[in-house]
Amino acid sequence: MNYCLFTPVAIGQVIVPNRLVRSATHDYLADDRTGTITPAQLELYRRLAEGQVGLIITGHAYIHLSGKASPRQIAVDDDSRIPGLSQLTRVVHQTGSGSLIFLQISHAGRQTRPGLCGQQPVAPSSVYDPVSKIRPRELSSEEIIKVIDWFVRAAARARQAGFDGVQLHAGHGYLLSSFISPHTNRRSDDWGGNWEKRSRIIREIISGIRSTCGPDFPVIIKMNATDHLPGGLTLEEARDIAVSLEKAGLAAIEISGGMNEASLGSVWPGLRKEEEEGYFVPLAAQIKKAVCIPVIGLGGIRTLRVAESLVASGQVDLVSMSRPFINNPGLVREFRSGRLDKSPCLSCNKCFNPRGIRCVHGQTAGSASQD
């Protein structure tokens, strides 16, 4: 069978060799004190590249300590991180598989705690987070300009370190997501109000990265199309935002949803029937109708024929997965060779482990064990 999934696709000016993406996955494997890349991460990313993933998106990397979300998270907040990040891109490119690697750059906003980020968490508005039990401090306009600069500098470091592009994390309630959500952004200045003002920060970041890194360095985004919260972001607004980001030079868009305080997050537990795989794909398909850039669909995709049909039917251009690659970094190779037609991942979520993600059903993310 000739699979659409295994055909190349352009994202901006780079060519992704196939339509299978490793969605950003924080692996809890970076050095806890400095956020530097560790040998366990080099091993994990080598296995993903040898496993022929078309596009590997790293776990979220913090652009400034005030935006650190989690222990053992990758840092891209300083030039001193560039040598470690360069090792990571080298390990991927040296496999010769053609896999590309993008750095996901992020600021946690209000979804962190002072013990991690060294200060009272910040957000567009001082809206209490019942999960972290934090009331964040509202950013001033001057501070928003600084945040934009941190994102631009982080992207420049990523380019210097050899990444093929960057992904802005604007999902799951983190800072950029909290800007576009009317639930968390209650500002009445130029950075809040209607969808255009709430998303201005992202357009400024895209334009800053394009003028610093050049238009040939792709900037993509992972963005909520729903917060799963009353008073949160709606699909209609997400679609208008996506169109405006495309005009600003965005190269591709991955659609997700949920935030910490929502009833439904982004990592849904439990196995689903084949026809229910791709739980964010219906939203992605709506966004795809409004934009020309590639759209990446995700959420519980486990089965080769489902992934193929989502792309072949034109609902999305690429599909991404996270947990199946924790279970088996070599999954794409197994799909291509016909050895597997479905990921054995059970979506049990037992892989979250602050000492390093691992599949409790056999595979260990950073180990040298067999795929």
Ligand SMILES: Cc1cc2nc3c(=O)[nH]c(=O)nc-3n(C[C@H](O)[C@H](O)[C@H](O)COP(=O)(O)O)c2cc1C
């Ligand atoms: C251990 C773990 C870490 C994750 N880290 C990130 C992250 O750093 N950035 C991000 O955008 N999403 C992150 N996610 C969400 C996934 O990228 C993905 O959106 C979600 O798991 C749904 O896809 P799946 O059903 O294929 O796992 C993480 C998910 C898991 C399981």
Ligand code: SF4
């Ligand atoms: S522990 Fe293993 S089977 Fe369970 S969700 Fe994580 S990767 Fe999948």
